[in-house]
Amino acid sequence: MSVLRPPAASRDGLDVRGLSVAYGRGPDSVAAVRDVDLHVPPGSTVGLVGESGSGKTTLALAVLRALPAGARIGPGRVTLDGDDVLAMQPEELRAYWRTRVALVPQDPLPSMNPSHPVGRQLAESLQPDRPGQADRDEIDDMLDSVGIGDPRRIRRSYPFELSGGQQQRVMIAMALLGRPELLVMDEPTSNLDVTTEAAILELVRERVRGTGTAVLYVSHSLAVVASLCDQVVVLYAGELVERAPVEPLYRQPLHPYTIGLLDSVPRIGRSKRQAPLRPIPGRIPSAAERPAGCIFAARCPAVEDACRAQRPGMDAAGEDHAVACRRWQEIVAGTIDARQPAPPSFHDDDGADTVVLRAERIDKRFTVRRSVVDRLLRRPGSEVHALRRVDLQLRHGRTLGLVGESGSGKSTFARAVVGLEPADAGRFTFLGDPLDRRVERRSRDQVRRLQMVFQSSDEALSPQRSVGATLRRALVRLAGTDRSAAGEAVATLLESVALTPDYAERRPGELSGGEKQRVAIARAFASGAEAILFDESVSGLDVSVQAAVLNLLDRLQREHDASYLFISHDLAVVAHLADDVAVLYLGQVMESGPAGHVLARPYHPYTEALLAAVPRPDPSAGPAREPLAGELPDPRQVAAGCPFATRCPRVLGPVCHEQAPPQQLSADGDHRIRCHIEPAELERLQAPLMGEEPG
Amino acid sequence: MTSSPPRPSRLDGARRVFGELYARPTSAIGTTLVAVFLLLAALGPALVPYGPTEQLLAERSQAPNAAHLFGTDRLGRDVFSRVVAGARDILLLAGGGTFVAVVLGTWTGLFAATLGGWWEEITFRLYDALLAMPALLLALLLLGTLGPSRGSVLGVIALAYTPIVARVVRSVVLSVKTREWVAAARLQGESLAWIAGREILPSVLPALAVESALRFAYAIFLVASLGFLGVGVQPPAPDWGLMVAEARDHVYLTPWSLFFPAAAISLLVISVNLAADGLGRALRSGTR
């Protein structure tokens, strides 16, 4: 980009000193960010990492002076290239916004005006008050450079007409058009599919870095930050705990919180058998209950009395490496163990190969009614073939991971299995007996034995009912527990998911996300279920909480000898938990087999691409190779041939587009794939690439 | 074990709503006035010096004075006593009609929307047809048919507002019925009645409370308008709307006999509106 501005060296970039932000006024005021120092030099990318409640978004918006009403900035100082941002008066502020900073928000769609064409909104970045006079060519060039192939059409489109990936590309273009000195990106890929995320991250790397723009990249994901940033700042409960260049931070994190966070992240290639997760116990203190001493003291494995007495300052632990821990030197020296304790390992390999649940040729279509007019105009039928002849089997005591991007049909499959949304065709067999397609027609016993834990912990529990009432009802309805004994059974259940009995009286609104999900899990186990479906059940959780729940699931599976069907878009989580894995694309199983094989040595080009797109919490892993081109096609217009043919990098020719690919089994029997390419050929293609993965 | 966060007690909910109602002067005034009106309706007849239809032939057409706070009308009736007695009437009619509408609307809306399919279609098509008629138009037609009486006024309000309540209920049900806890209940083999009543209904209640309060305000308005048009409650009942209509002929002779009932209507509707506004604010802040 040809940007006329002073060379990077003569500028400071963003500098934040002792910044605090509080919400509310007077005695009710709570600090969301406390005393944070931060520096983003021009041309570098700083990752701001933290779990929910860490204050990272508040901090990011504070430097933009874009906080919502009710927030108070200060004390502290924010300067951009030496200009005091907090002192700016309205007119200066407008100039600051117009010419010097830009934001790429988490949700692109609501961040665009729904009733203005995209082009006009882009033009406003160039000419805020006279968008009509903006240079169209410049906009088209920018759209082109952010990977939008047809700028003229896109300019005329409305935001809702674009796909999620396109929307985010447009937002990035909008931000870059203003040639900002500071670009704040607030979780720009968090709501995108992994292949789209990879493409967007690639875009950020190529188009943003090195333009001299200072980038503050906010994310909850250590993996994303690792692949993108020069420096990482870790925020915990509104306070800065560690700040370091990427490489040392991931190689040797110094703060116990950073250490715990990295230990909580599931990684592809390290299953539960190889490396159990080490979650951080307890919960992040709310803004109102911060201790006087070290903010992490309550959860720290290396805590000592002095930690509780006094807040630690930022110590320089190396070049550009600072940490807010009084014991960092001991940690470096290895004289104390700052890692959380590992949970006891249960793993044995003696799972019998009996099949608990078998799904055969499951088919499901959603139809949208067509009007007479549509038919006359021969508009495409709006039928979505959500599941196409899906065959899967769940082995006793094992976990079958089902992965796929949004729209792949994985949730539809789960709801078909439990009978909430009956399949159109195909057959389920459960414990040897056929299952009716509708839950209402299944026997009480079948319902009891086959349960499900849902995606969103916020919606999983009836909000007006206490936890105890919810669990009691499940016990009484399904397990046949006597009402008088139910109270005790509830306590036992709660204990089994590591909650104290007094949780029985609480309502879901009083619980954290992790606690709610524990209760939902307890409910599934209340009936004595033998097979449990998990539909994105840990996806909304913070990584440290997610680790605890994953460990819990693992423990419960052993204790109850249960079988899991675990659905997730997060390959790392599936890789961690699953014994077997199936990859779904547009309603078809593209590849299935034992997790160790499929995820380590994918045969199918889609599995391959998917794995390649997953960011790794390891800067040495480097960026994903060649992100997958294009977007998920409109599910209403899937061609007769291989559904992946439109994006497949290994597409053979017309055959892929025209003929449905055959089901093939690899020589070792570990990969069942749907592809026109011979398994042997695929194996040959994969071998050199996968060498770097630990087996 | 996860450490427990401090938890609010169950009573806090009610206290919070109450606190929110009194957090702003407007809703505080509204709530207080509604309470005063309710108190008047409950105790009114015991408080007033004269019967609502009692004619003091020697004290006709008196301007407000110590013996007659609001004066007397042309027939020698104490306007204060009539206004106070009218509070009970209008609150019972508007409140009763609203109550029936809320109960009917909630249950039909709840079950039709939960069941979906044809039931929902038929129920709400019917309701749409009813809603296509502006409330006063519907009321005039029906009261012409049923003949004016307290019962018919109540029934008309119920009929006019049932579809509106049902719509509000349906909108919440539609957003709630796909929620996961409802799916979880189905996976527990729960009956439709349980799902509708125990899983969905509680989520409907906050919106329903606000809607009920608003309906109540409109119902007061409607009862008064019907009284004014002479198709509502029959004389000599101390119906406020009717009193205004009767006093139209007397406005030059005894203006107070028009002013006080008119003021009472306005004050009551305003208070209910203010209180409903506060209630909505309170419940919204609770769900945030």
Added chain:
Amino acid sequence: MTRYLARRLGFLALTLLLTSLLVFVVTQLLPGDPASIILGREAGPAALAQLRAELGLDRPVPVQYGRWLGRFVSGDWGESYGTGQQIRPLVTERLGNSLRLAGLTLAVAIPLALLLGVIAAVNAERWPDALISVGSLAVVGLPEFVTGLVLIQLFSFQLGWLPANASVAPGAAFVSVLPQLILPAATATLVMLAYVARLTRASVLEELNRPYVRTAVLKGIGQRRVLTRHVLGNALLPAITVIAISFGWLISGLIVVENVFNYPGLGRLLTFAIDRRDLPLMQAITLVAVTAFALANLIADLLYALLDPRIRLG
């Protein structure tokens, strides 16, 4: 869009059909004998019986409904029992009058309400907002018959500025009857004004809190422009629906207002028809009012769909 339109028209037809059935059944159940209403209190039984037969009142109700609906749709609305006049010209003329009053009311109330709503929202939680909010809540509480009487008292009798009466002559030019329309329109305006202003405020506030506003501000667009070019367009879309709904409210309001001011509109004609048990007139007025209301809703929905690209293109 065409599909949407076809669907909406279908629903409209269904709703009108159901309403017509409802109206017909209700009016049939009304007490009072149309024949004796037509011929007056002094008519004898033979004359009454003969008239009943002429009117087809001795036929079964479903037959009467079928006949009535068929004729109504084909434009033959029959004769008024009360006045012996052809109903269609009578009702269309009064509809014109009512629409004139409604139009004036809307023309004043809607822009004013939108303006007040926007002012309140932009100044949320500050004094202009408090003033407008409390003021609108207060006005919402004033029934039309109270407002009307107060306005008459004040502007007609005390100040002598405006006529207390709106019995305008048929066919009179709008300008010449304007003075007579002012008080009735003001009366009908007040309640609507408050209602629409409140909803506008809520709608603008909601839009103001949407992320795209932040995006716009961060582009350095001026406050005023953010408000006019970004927020208002989206905030006023829902106002279209609100206006359509308040049209129903207005119909109710006009029944009262027209009676208070003796304005020759549909509302006064309706009370006359109900008073006289003039069934065909009642049926015609009700159906016309319902159709007007339904059309207003339809137009609002279509307008909404047209202005909202998500519906127009989706």
Added chain:
Amino acid sequence: MLVHNVLSRRLGVHIAATVFSLGLLTGTCTAQTLRVGSEIPAQLDPAFASSDAEILVLSNVYDYLVDVDAGNQIQPRLAQSWSVSDDSLSWTFTLREGVTFHSGAAFGPDDVVATFERLRDPDADLPTSDLYANLRSVEATGPAQVTFTLAEPNPFFLFDLTDNHAVIIDSEALELGRVFDGTGPFAVSDYAAEDRMTLRANPDHFAGAPGVATLELIFFAEQAAAVSALRGGQLDLVLRMPTPLFQSLEGARGIERHRVATNGFDLIRLRTDRTPGKDPLVVQALKLAVDREAIVEVVTDGLAELGSDTPIGPLYEAYHRAEVAPPARDVDRARELLAEAGYGDGLELVLHVPDSGDRPDLAVVLKEQLEQAGFEIELRLQPESVYYGDGGWLDVDFGITGWGSRPVPQFYFETMIACGAVWNEAHYCDPDVDALIELAGSTPSENERAAAYAELQRILASEGPYVIPYFFPQFAALRDTFTGLELKAFPGRTDLAAIRPR
């Protein structure tokens, strides 16, 4: 250029009109138009019209053969003179010549014949069928002469010819009630049902051109609204209004109040052919429970004449007996009688009341009085159309009916009180009373008639199932820019042609 000129001229006219109308904001209008607030007429066919508003239209658009004046004297109208045969059976009228209908058709004896043939047609079952049943024939007996032949002598025959319905229509008239072609002082130029009627003066009227060029009848459902309009200057005349509205106009600037005593009355009656009115004790209790003086005072502000439960009011000077009085109020006695009749716990009655005039107030006061004596009254206010419809006034047990003023009292007895009379709403039947009515209606002797009426008054006052608490006056209010109003006892018969700008 031409277009521009035309446009600007039009615009100019328009602006002028606007300025003009704005100048008239508060409604002072040219004195040549008389704007009259009226209740809403519905049925304008002369054979069926009944309300004041309806008769007001008819009596100003058409003419009667003869009419009565304020002193109850017969006055010639379309008939210039008349004579009666010795046997009192044959009445010959000489008609006014040179009279034309508004349509231009000449008026002649055929029109009179057509009018009365229609009104007396027994098959048509018109409201006047009974009244003119005594007519044997109506014939044109000369170019300007009509002869009526009666079956029986009728001393009130000339009064019968002044009946409200007996306006003379064109013998070829079509669409009566929709097309108005009369000989009267005003011709209808525009009629918007339920809204207004515009009439222009008939300059060729035999009594001379009316006092104003244009007459506008503006209809009001609510008299209160009409009075407001009068006050505000949008009306010049309001006929008929309830007492408080009349009272409230006292001292109103620019408005002249008119009041005329009438024999009109509000009749409170109990149906006697079934329980509970069947029991004379109940009738007595009713009569004893009512405080008529208080009613006159409270309901009519003392403006009405006290009634004594008979339809003969003080206006009929020749027949009215001041000494006749119903039993004085005695609440305890009434309660005893009720107990005796078996209603010791109270007698529940629904009082049906037409929602017009002072009747609602009367009902409210009556309810209070009756309840003191052990009645329990529920009021049911109804629009007049419902009250006078099927199942209404002739059907209900207990009701209040308004009876308009008539020139002679015989009308009331024959239609309301005689056994089986068409409008005998109390279903009262007493052979002695019937004999007296028969006598009064046929005797040529004034003395005999007066005696019969005296006896009737005595009977009705002491035991008739009626309470007639007052004879109401009629009210009107006229802007003082006009003069010449002579309010009639039946206000619909008021001659608007006599009103002229001051």
